[in-house]
Amino acid sequence: MLIKSLLIIVLATLAFSADHGTFKDCARVDFCTNLRTRTPSDDYSVDSGSVSASTDSNTLTATLKSNNGGSDLTLTLSGLQQNTFRVKIAEVDSTRYELQDVLDGEPEGLNFDDVQIGDDSVTVTTASGSNSATVTFSPFNIEFGKDGATEVVFNGDRLTVANNDVTAPFSFGITFPEGLQLYGIHEHCDSLALQNTGPGGTDPYRFKNSDVAFYELNSPMALYGAVPVLYGHGPTATAGVFLHNAAEQWIETTSNNEDGGSQAYFMAEIGTLDVFVLLGPNPIEVVRQYTKLTGTAHLPQLWTLGYHQSRYSYETQDDAKDVVSNFDSNNFQLDALWLDIDYTDAYKYFTWNPSTYSDPVGLQDTLASTNKKLVTIIDPHIKVEAGYSVYDGALANDLFVKNADGSVFEGPCWPGTSSYMDFLNPAAREYYGSMYSYDNFPGSTPTLAGTWNDMNEPSVFDNSLEMTLPADGLHIGNVRHREIHNIYGFLHTMATHQGLLARDNGERRPFVLTRSHFAGSQRYTAFWTGDNQADWTYLHAAVQECLNANILGLVFCGADVGGFFNNPTNELMERWYQAGAWLPFYRAHSNKDTNRREPYLLPEDSQAIIREAIQTRYKHLPVWYTLFYEHTRTGDPIIRPLFYQYPEETDAYHVDGQILVGTDILVRAVYDYSGATDLDVYFPGGENEVWISSTSDDVRAGTGQINVPVARENSPTYYRRGAVIVRKDTVRPNTVEMTDDSHTLYYTVNEDNTAHGTVYLDDGVSFKYRDDSDFKYISIDVDGDNVSFTTIDGNGDYEFVVDKIVRRDIANFPKGGKSGSYKETVITRDANGDLLKNIKIGSTKNLIVKLK
């Protein structure tokens, strides 16, 4: 009896936490154990005679001599545009794998403008001396300075470079003397501000992309993706490092050390020590420097910013149609329906289940008739089955990952025995991408407008392999899997992106959603946070993770609304829909064994609240679309943590349940507990930054944390004073049908009577904005009673129609922790009495509308 109940307890525990038997901690990984316990010691010094650098190049080279009989290393230090340096260290005759696909082109060099070689150090500078790198010979280290202050130190005493037959681990240390708090190193389910790790305490943060069921909160365990970028941020400076390496890594982190700085210890299993040093000196600049290296997302098609409905699975085409028609008849907005694996014939991708999806074109036509889209899942594992053309072709063309002995790898996944595309091989990407063509994917039409790439860590159902490909598996050119493991998903989405682009003759922006990802994945795909759980804590985790991803270039982020595993309460559903509306990607999804939870199935009162939440999303579509455009120009995040926008407010460093949408909308997600009637909200920016509620008449000053009342109907949402928020207040059934609708402007003027905003318009579908400047990017500037509309960029023939201006003037200024209030005026005509909506904005480069 005792034994039985013990067993039940074990099962119940397993059901809600990750499988630590399968996924290793540092103690079970040799190179991590060895490096982690190593006492720092200066094993290398620079051979001063070997130093070579000059002002007509951007590269310094030197030899690092081992002080204990190891092999010599070559140090290469390059100056790059954008306040960036690059450090490479490898054996003199290195055969280490160097990543080919991650960077968005070769980084632009920047020649040294000064080189000072001394007896015990060498200093190079760029950008008129404002960026410096000083290499000290012995003990070896490198100090990187910005405008005279040391921002990043590459610690020589943490440097190790080893090589054996199987692995070739290396390590190094980084110190941010000005960085009070560390951020970055996505993807982990953790607080935004990184935890301190260390022997005896928390394990180091791990990177080894893994399909982790029931992943845990506040954990350094590896998840599906890897972005090895670390920021050290403090009130005086922000800097960062990017380890350009796709092997398994472990990172030990300490913030707020005794010197008020922070430090990290990087340990990697194999591959090249290739580090970009980003000198900021603030969060905005450092993120821009990083996205300069790995690229930005292109604009998404407009419909992808609407609401998406998914489930594992809509089992039949009738079920799918039924869901769509219920969204319409119950007045819920919907842009796309998603099909999980069961639509396929026996999990053979690019096929349809002949009994349950016998008429895929009919389904797509039904969706198209109400301007909706279909997205289907396509995974990287290929069912081993002679006669399945995708398999046959890949086998014949030698496009699968191999075992160490050269035979084709086969492992279990959804279809049973499967082989895995070798996406490192450009021919495999080409082949797989071509499967998306309308010819190769029979039953697909343009209504199948996007692709969902899942299981691409890649997932192999074999616990002894940590649920993925064997580390000694082989890719093209005999590259070992362990050398590129973390970019497998990245390469998968690269193939899909290229395939969709080709399918539509380059005329439509591909839409891909992925689970696994790497630095630079933003160029090809949106991503979601994987298999989360229907619990309040995971609602908070969704916000934390998307905020983190957004400062790492991966802007198009979302989480399964409602939580994938288990059943949410109605209240949690309401709050999740409210929070999800303020994350860039907005999709509900749920596991097979959960109760059906399409919003129209909930009680009427919950439906009303969810309807409101989804409509809030659609009303703000112009805000989202404009932010995505601005991201393509700058790399700036779409949603932002407070510290990013208000870097000096140390009290906000740990606030990670609030979302800044751009600079102008502040949202407090309600994830704390059931039945919340009031919550702490942090209002940033100081006394003169005023926040005006968009849902009540509450007005607050940016003086920090304060308790505010919370209604069931919405999460606290505030507009920044001085901002012009552009909305579309007529909410149609989907984004397509809102295309021609006019806009409403909301603003509160600053003390000097001004307000500012931007809006971006284009066709919402094609690349003409990029290739032909077919767009319009407009600045909106309020000055007293005049509103001027100035075209900043773009030659597109797009009219910006405003039918209404909602002016909110502060009636009572918030004081002493008390709420202020505002008075609202709605303006529909200009000073001449003409209706605003008849004024042709955009026809001239600059137009001033007088309101009085």
Next chain:
Amino acid sequence: MELFARNFKFSSLFLSSSVILSVICTSEVPRPRGVSLSRASLYNPERNFLCFDNSKTIPFVQVNDDYCDCPDGSDEPGTSACPHGIFHCTNAGHKPMNLASSRVNDGVCDCCDGSDEYARNTITCPNICMQLGRHAREEAQRMAELVKAGKHLKAELSQRGMQLKEEKKEKLVVLEKNKEEAERVKQEKQQIKDELEAAENKALEIYRKMEDEEKKRKAEAEAAKNREEATETFVKFDSNQDGFVEISELQTRQTFDKDKNGEVSVEEARYFLNNEDAIDLEKFVTDAWPNIKPYLMMDAGLFKPPVTQEESPSEADDLQGDEADEEEAPQDEEEPDEGEDEPEQPEEAVEEPAPLPYDDETQKLVDRATFARNEFADAERAVRDIEAEINNIQDYLEKDFGPEEEFASLQGECFDYSDHEYIYKLCPFEKTTQLPKSGSMETRLGSWGRWDGPEDNKYESMLYDKGQSCWNGPQRSSKVKVVCGVTNEVTSVTEPNRCEYLFEFVTPAACREIASDVDDLHDEL
């Protein structure tokens, strides 16, 4: 005759409604765009417009000016300006419809008359109401025919159902009567039995006394023998003859090596000494002997203890103890044996001492009483059987087979449905099940619960609940949607929620007059 009359009424309804519809078409009442006929009078161009919620009065020119004045949206019936507005399409030739105003001029044709899309020149919506109307009428006709045919069958079903009910009721009356009779017989037989048993008892009293005495004597003899045996053993064990049996004295005897490890440990010895280090004769006889004896017997190959189960010690102990007790009690009823070291062979079952033979007179009384007892048992069984049958019928009569007993004849039948993986079975008023095609284990998806359709027609849906539990989940349950058709047939089975099944069952029993749109329209007009 009756059917014919109904049919006639039905088609005359069609006739009248289409006449009235054409009247609407020809005499269009002037009203703002998107306003229904019934509300036309609220929009008077001669007067200012009062929002329906009385919140505001606005000049009439502001009605449908594409700017939302009224919070309830009533000033913009024909545009999409108000978030909660309603657009009415007349849809002459088909059904009128109310549309959310956000669908006006959104590029999708929602109204069949195309009236919701007038502002964009990129889209023209053709008027397809006549077509749709015709289609709808044809569909209604088809349904009507189906209902007609179904109702015919249903009438038969109901007749059969009512007949069944009548039969059951009649049977019930008969059974109640039979029950009375059977109970009377039972009482009679009881009386006879009681009398004869009294006589028998009296006659047997003397024999019982004799038997009791015999039993007592045997028990005493047995106790004495047991004591004698124990004493003998005590003397044998007490090798140092100090009047106590001690641990060391037991340790020399392999019999007590309980765990068979080759030596008798102190613990083992203590176990046999009732957890003491040494005991005297009296204690040995009363406390230790019951533990020791089975081992001696086992040693002699006379008795096998049950296999010990280490995992569940408490249970195993209990078992062992019980059996040991049982084994001891009867031992001395047997004749004493000759060998001193060999205890007698215990019997498998305890046997009552053979009754003393009765004299003829007594035997006669016993036989008569036995006969009366048998007669009474028969009478009692007869009553029980009738009661069971009555209960069955009452259960049946309590079941709701529909207002006209139309579902009654489905009881006792089962209907199969197979998809690619399973064979589902619906046995109305009993259960729903699922059988994998590749297996033989049937899973119960639910047992008859109740009708659970909506209030206006609860016979639309059946609930079968309390089925087998899902692994790590709830108990299975199924709903059966019951729809009109000319055959009895399960037409689909799905699992819309985990462990919640939905059957669709077609039966003539579900055919009833449809509250048709035609009727609605008629009423409205």
